[in-house]
Amino acid sequence: MPGFADSFWSSDYAAGLGVLFSKLQQGVLENRQVLTIARLRAEAEETYSSRLSEITPSADKVTGGFTRDDGATVRKAFDGMRNEMQDAARNHHRIAQSIRDLVVNPFSRWCDAHEARIQDSQDELQVRIKAHDRQAEAVKKLRSVYFNKCRLVEDLEEENKLAFQDPENSPKQNQNIPEIKVQPHKEEAPPAQEEEEEILYEIGDDTYQPEQVKKILSQMLTSIKMGETKVPILGTYLNTSSGSDIVEYLQRSMGNISVAYAERIGQDLIANGFLRLIGNVGNNFANSSKLFLSVATQGLPIGGCSREEVYQPYFLPGLDWL
Secondary structure (H helix, E strand, O other), rough: OOOHHHHHOOOOOHHHHHHHHHHHHHHHHHHHHHHHHHHHHHHHHHHHHHHHHHHHHHHHHOOHHHHHHOOOOOHHHHHHHHHHHHHHHHHHHHHHHHHHHHHHHHHHHHHHHHHHHHHHHHHHHHHHHHHHHHHHHHHHHHHHHHHHHHHHHHHHHHHHHHHOOOOHHHHOOOOOOOOOOOOOOOOOOOOOOOOOOOEOOOOOOOOOOOHHHHHOOOOOOOHOOOOOEEEOEEEEEEEEEHHHHHHHHHHHHOOOHHHHHHHHHHHHHOOOOOEEEEEEEEEEOOOOOOOOOEEEOOOOOEEEEEEEHHOOOOOOOOOOOO
């Protein structure tokens, strides 16, 4: 049986609060129905008491009847009915007064206070939800700025590694050319055909075959937002997507994984040559809306297109694309 947390709350909180307070408002209306029943019952008892109290005076207006009878049995029965009518009128009057004193008045005060409490709580929580949404949006923007700065730091580190290399690590100019000795040809038996090793791609914590990678990339191309990215001097790249869109797609398609694991998968896709950075130095993947990548397939056909057709930018004459 679902509990309290499973019955109301949702990912955005506002929808869950709407369901919760709709039920509380329904309870307010139910309280009004109970009050209506109690109030009408008290009025009915009061009306019944009033009508019963009118019976005896109306009967006494008739003269020449039991008033002339001296203690007969029928006279005593008539007096008993008169007394019972008067007692019933008093009893129903007490019932009506008890309903008002014990039910209608105290419960009416409690219902008014309860309705005010619900309204105050709803107003306060709405203010807090709006503040939470603003803070969440601010955190999202700060996270994007943080990832962008991390990417810039990684790019600078990569540039420093390439720009300031140790001369000792540079390739030597004068290297000894190995001597090649030719031996007489000997007839040998034809070598046995080696079994072709199956190509596997390690992405995240799993290993995929080329057909599986083809299926994943095909679905990615049809699901994520694709566009064009203009790079100064180099030209315009087709079929590009931002790092944040790729992370969002991976989280949605792989069962709500974490951002860190989605970035790891993106890094593995870059390492295997399926994603390629556009207009940036280095090959580090990041969850950023300003980091653009293009989808390559390393010869795997996707949607009837080769890698060159899928990953083909516009470029200026004389400049090859990256």
